[in-house]
Each structure stands twice: as structure tokens, then as C-alpha cells.
Amino acid sequence: MPNSVNCSTIPPVKKQTISSLILLACLLAILTLAACSPVAASGEAEPSTAVPPSPSPTATASPPPTLAPPATPTAAPTAVATYTPTPAPPQFSNPPDEALAQTAVAHNAELLRPEPANTGLWQYAANTFIHPLALVVHQDTAYLLDGGRVLALDLARPAAPELLLSPGDVAAGVTVIEPLDLFAAPDGLLVLDRAGDVYRRDWDTAAWSLERDDRPIGDTSSHYYVALDGQADGRFLLETSYKYVMDYVDGQQQALWMLPEARAVDVAAAPGADDIPNVYVLLQALDSDAGSLRLYRDTASVTSFRPPEIITQPRQVVAADTAVYVLDENGRRLLVFAPDNGRLQQIWQLPAAVSAIGQTPDGALLLAGRDRLYFPNQPLRLAAISGGPQLVGPQPHDPAFLAAIGGFSSPIGPNVSPRDLQMPGAPRHYRLGVHQGSDFYWSLGSPVYAVAEGTVIRAMHDYTPPFPAEFFAWQAEAQQLGYTSEEALDFYRGRQVWIQHANGLVSRYVHLDSIDYRIQEGQPVTQGQLIGTVGNSGSPGSLESEDSDVHLHFELWLGDHYLGQFLRPVETRYWIERILLGRAP
Numbered sequence: 001m002p003n004s005v006n007c008s009t010i011p012p013v014k015k016q017t018i019s020s021l022i023l024l025a026c027l028l029a030i031l032t033l034a035a036c037s038p039v040a041a042s043g044e045a046e047p048s049t050a051v052p053p054s055p056s057p058t059a060t061a062s063p064p065p066t067l068a069p070p071a072t073p074t075a076a077p078t079a080v081a082t083y084t085p086t087p088a089p090p091q092f093s094n095p096p097d098e099a100l101a102q103t104a105v106a107h108n109a110e111l112l113r114p115e116p117a118n119t120g121l122w123q124y125a126a127n128t129f130i131h132p133l134a135l136v137v138h139q140d141t142a143y144l145l146d147g148g149r150v151l152a153l154d155l156a157r158p159a160a161p162e163l164l165l166s167p168g169d170v171a172a173g174v175t176v177i178e179p180l181d182l183f184a185a186p187d188g189l190l191v192l193d194r195a196g197d198v199y200r201r202d203w204d205t206a207a208w209s210l211e212r213d214d215r216p217i218g219d220t221s222s223h224y225y226v227a228l229d230g231q232a233d234g235r236f237l238l239e240t241s242y243k244y245v246m247d248y249v250d251g252q253q254q255a256l257w258m259l260p261e262a263r264a265v266d267v268a269a270a271p272g273a274d275d276i277p278n279v280y281v282l283l284q285a286l287d288s289d290a291g292s293l294r295l296y297r298d299t300a301s302v303t304s305f306r307p308p309e310i311i312t313q314p315r316q317v318v319a320a321d322t323a324v325y326v327l328d329e330n331g332r333r334l335l336v337f338a339p340d341n342g343r344l345q346q347i348w349q350l351p352a353a354v355s356a357i358g359q360t361p362d363g364a365l366l367l368a369g370r371d372r373l374y375f376p377n378q379p380l381r382l383a384a385i386s387g388g389p390q391l392v393g394p395q396p397h398d399p400a401f402l403a404a405i406g407g408f409s410s411p412i413g414p415n416v417s418p419r420d421l422q423m424p425g426a427p428r429h430y431r432l433g434v435h436q437g438s439d440f441y442w443s444l445g446s447p448v449y450a451v452a453e454g455t456v457i458r459a460m461h462d463y464t465p466p467f468p469a470e471f472f473a474w475q476a477e478a479q480q481l482g483y484t485s486e487e488a489l490d491f492y493r494g495r496q497v498w499i500q501h502a503n504g505l506v507s508r509y510v511h512l513d514s515i516d517y518r519i520q521e522g523q524p525v526t527q528g529q530l531i532g533t534v535g536n537s538g539s540p541g542s543l544e545s546e547d548s549d550v551h552l553h554f555e556l557w558l559g560d561h562y563l564g565q566f567l568r569p570v571e572t573r574y575w576i577e578r579i580l581l582g583r584a585p
């Protein structure tokens with residue numbers, strides 16, 4: 001049974017304004033629930049234990065008259081024989097938050113609180129998705145990005161999700177590195193890769209093509225596209241390194257608007273007057289969690305669009321012609337702004353762990369959190385869905401895991417880099433790959449310390465600097481493969497130390513100039529113990545001189561995943577600062 005669906009599933013109700021339809025659906029719901037109530041109500045005992053042992057199946061067909069309950073239909077034994085456990089009906093709670101209610105009053109905004117009475121819920125199998133980054137809808141299918149994978153979720157009927165794309169897949173001849181954002185374009189599903197490519201999956205043929213091919217450019221500039229959206233013919237890429245929005249329609253690339261000095265978080269476009277799209281850009285301050293939302297049209301920023309300064313820890317923006325939605329406070333709130341002047345209309349208090357929002361073609365809002373889709377204003381949409389692809393093992397983008405990491409300290413100094421390009425997940429165009437750690441720029445010979453107690457599992461005391469030809473060979477390999485191989489990554493790390501920690505995490509100290517003689521494989525280390533000194537070993541800068549591009553490159557790993565993988569750049573920064581610097585949430 002690939003898709004076993006809860007019998008309390010209600011067919012989608014599209015026109016909620018017709019009250020009689022709701023009544024009918026309620027009646028249906030009651031009837032449907034009643035039909036499976038003996039199982040759904042108890043939800044614990046195996047029905048087979050209630051059936052008295054019988055020598056043969058045929059014996060139950062003619063039980064002694066005194067034992068036969070009058071209401072039991074003769075088909076009951078057959079039903080028991082084919083019984084499979086029914087998932088519990090999905091439930092959630094979202095108790096009122098007094099502080100948020102006061103915020104709403106202070107901003108003269110309506111407070112909305114999704115709860116079972118007004119919001120439907122589809123519960124998927126455990127670890128189907130953990131922390132989605134994007135959710136777009138085309139016709140009756142939602143496309144969700146989580147764990148670097150693109151999943152298709154049927155909205156017309158509850159069904160196991162379909163896996164469309166994963167890291168390592170080859171799409172239109174290009175090896176997928178790590179998808180970062182989605183857009184449902186008229187001609188297909190667009191997928192932005194951290195490497196800068198955009199793949200398109202044709203709606204009709206399901207064939208992949210390259211909408212934007214970044215890797216053969218082979219340039220050494222440091223562009224970092226973090227989000228993608230579109231409107232009509234426009235395709236908008238949000239860049240966080242040089243801070244601009246680019247339109248790349250019809251093979252033409254054009255930087256449209258330079259952005260203020262801030263972190264680029266997300267971009268959303270909506271139909272505007274005179275067929276000129278309204279493009280909303282969500283930003284976060286360089287030195288705080290404060291967010292801001294700007295509207296751009298044609299050639300300039302629209303200064304009459306001025307939302308109140310309420311956004312904190314911004315994560316996503318979705319734009320429609322009637323409202324602009326901002327997911328903020330790390331997924332705990334949804335702010336609804338007027339699309340023309342930015343007036344705050346509503347604050348939604350979200351159920352825990354909503355990480356992506358999306359909108360159906362008819363304007364209904366969808367919320368996605370761990371293994372769940374929420375349907376605001378559609379309380380009858382309830383389903384528990386099993387089957388489908390699931391993530392296995394601890395995941396680096398699991399907020400519960402990340403929040404549980406405690407007691408770590410910085411490997412060097414009290415700050416992480418202010419530049420997103422020096423954080424995990426940033427592209428590395430020179431080797432067609434992705435940066436897997438955090439760069440700390442300190443001078444040659446600065447001491448590097450263990451971030452927590454643990455055991456040394458690798459210490460390259462015998463490292464010898466490679467010849468320049470080796471750099472060129474690895475670069476040639478990357479060009480040939482279209483990505484950086486594991487062997488090449490290890491080469492580029494240079495002189496390195498790895499420490500295994502108790503919670504499954506491994507810390508790596510990379511590009512070292514020297515390693516302390518007490519750091520030996522198999523030996524324990526204490527938190528704050530000297531590891532070695534900062535250098536540039538293995539980095540391309542080491543080809544130039546001993547002090548070119550000197551920095552500590554520091555990585556945290558969970559199994560085969562680096563920390564920062566499958567997260568938005570602002571989220572990566574949030575967690576790295578919290579783990580290494582002890583910043584409060």
C-alpha cells in the first residue's frame with residue numbers, strides 16, 4: 001500500500017462562501033468519521049485481538065446465534081483481515097500569545113491565530129520534510145523545497161509526495177548542487193541552485209532544461225543569488241554579495257535596482273499597474289535581526305510604500321495584488337501588509353515551526369512546517385498521509401537539533417564574518433562548488449582553539465604544500481565534472497584538524513599554518529585548547545604568497561552534512577552565531 005490515507009480525510013472544499021456546502025461537508029465528515037470510529041476513537045488496540053480465534057475463516061460466517069451482536073454485519077471478518085493501522089487524525093494547538101496580542105493592538109492590526117476551528121492540516125509521514133525553504137503552487141500541486149530536495153505534493157487529494165529533484169541529480173546535463181529557492185513560472189517550475197544556475201521543469205513534459213547556466217561562466221566574482229521570483233515575463237534574482245536585483249529574462253541579464261547595505265533575504269513579485277510588476281525585497285540589517293521590506297517598480301524604489309518597523313528575523317516574502325505576506329520572527333509570525341503603502345493589516349500568530357508560505361492560484365494561503373501543510377480558512381481539509389520519500393538520520397537543517405547544540409565556543413575571536421559570502425552555503429565559483437564553512441579573517445599565526453571538548457580524529461602534522469600544478473589539476477577536474485569533488489575539497493582545505501564531539505558533530509579547523517604538537521589523532525582535547533595557528537594552506541591564495549588571503553576556515557559537520565546546508569543564508573548566520581557565540585534566540 002503506497003498511499004494509506006486516513007479515513008477522516010475530507011475532500012477539498014473550494015468555495016467556502018457557500019454555507020450549505022460547508023454544512024454538507026460537515027455532515028460528510030461526521031458520517032466518514034462515524035464509519036471508522038471504532039478504530040479512530042481508540043487508536044491503540046489491534047482489532048484482530050478482539051476477534052475470537054476461529055479454526056477457519058468460514059467458521060465466522062455462521063457464528064452461534066447467542067454470540068452474534070445484532071448490529072455486526074457479516075462482512076466484518078473480511079474487514080478485519082485487511083485492516084491496516086489508521087494514522088491518528090492530525091491535530092495542532094496554537095494557544096494565544098499575550099505579547100503578540102499586545103503587539104497587534106499597538107500597531108492597530110488585526111490578530112489572526114490559525115487553530116483547528118479555522119485551519120485545516122495535512123500531516124505527512126515523519127521526516128518527509130523538516131524545514132521547508134520554499135512552497136509554490138501550480139494548478140493542484142504544491143512544490144516544496146526541503147533538505148535540498150524538491151517534492152511535489154498533490155493538493156487535490158491527500159497522497160504521498162513525489163520526489164522531483166535531489167542534490168547530486170543531473171538536470172539537463174548539470175549536476176545539481178543544492179536548490180535554494182523555487183518559482184512557479186507559466187512555462188514550468190524554476191529551481192534556483194546555490195551555484196547560481198536555474199533549472200526549469202516543464203509543466204507538460206516534466207523534462208528538465210537549463211533556464212540559466214551559471215557554472216560555465218567560470219568567473220571569479222562572488223555573486224551570490226539567494227532568492228528567485230517572477231511576474232509575467234520578468235525573472236528576478238536577488239543578489240546578496242553586491243546587493244542588487246537582476247532581471248535575466250530572454251537570456252539578457254540586467255541589474256535593475258541596487259539595494260541598501262543589508263542582507264538580502266527574499267524577493268517577491270506581483271502584478272502592478274500598467275503591466276509593470278511590483279517587486280518586493282525583504283532585507284535584514286547587517287548588525288541586527290531587524291528586517292525591512294521595500295517595493296521597487298520600473299527604475300526606482302517606491303518611497304510611498306513604507307511598512308512600519310516591526311519586522312524581525314525575516315525569512316520569506318510572498319506578494320499578491322491584494323496583500324504582501326512576510327514570514328518573520330524565525331517563522332513564528334506572518335505579517336500582512338497593504339501592497340500599495342505598506343500599512344500593517346494583520347498579524348498572524350503561527351503554529352510552531354512554520355518555515356515556508358505559499359499561495360494557490362485562487363489566492364488561498366498555505367503554510368508549511370515540519371511534515372505539515374496548514375490550510376488557513378479551510379478547516380475541513382484534514383488528512384494523515386503515509387508513504388513517500390523520507391529523510392534518514394539526523395539532518396543539519398532540523399531546528400530541534402540545532403537548538404539543542406549547547407556549550408560551544410568560538411574557535412577564534414568574538415565575531416563571525418559580516419559577509420554572507422564567507423558563511424557556509426555560499427557559492428565558490430572558481431571551483432564550481434559551495435563553501436562548507438565559516439571564514440574568520442585573522443592575521444597569520446593567530447591562535448585557533450577547540451570549540452568544545454572531544455577527540456581528535458584527524459591532524460595533518462605531515463602536510464606539505466602542493467605544487468601549483470596540483471591546483472590547476474583540481475580546477476580542471478572541477479570544470480570537467482561541473483562541480484567540486486570530495487577529493488578536491490579535501491585538497492583545498494590544506495593543513496587541517498578534525499575533532500569529534502559527543503553530540504555527533506565534528507569540527508574542522510582548516511587552512512592552518514601550524515598544528516600544536518599536543519593535537520594527536522585519538523587523543524582527547526578540552527574546550528579552548530590550542531589547536532594551531534591561522535594560515536592559508538590549501539587555499540588558492542597560498543599560491544601567491546605566505547600571507548595572501550590568510551584566514552581560518554572553520555566547519556561543523558553532522559554526518560555527511562555541513563552545518564548551514566539546506567538553510568537560508570540568514571538562517572545559517574542565525575544558527576552559527578547562536579552555536580559559536582552563544583547569541584540568544
Ligand SMILES: [Zn+2]
Pocket residue numbers: 435437438439552553554
Ligand atoms: Zn572558507
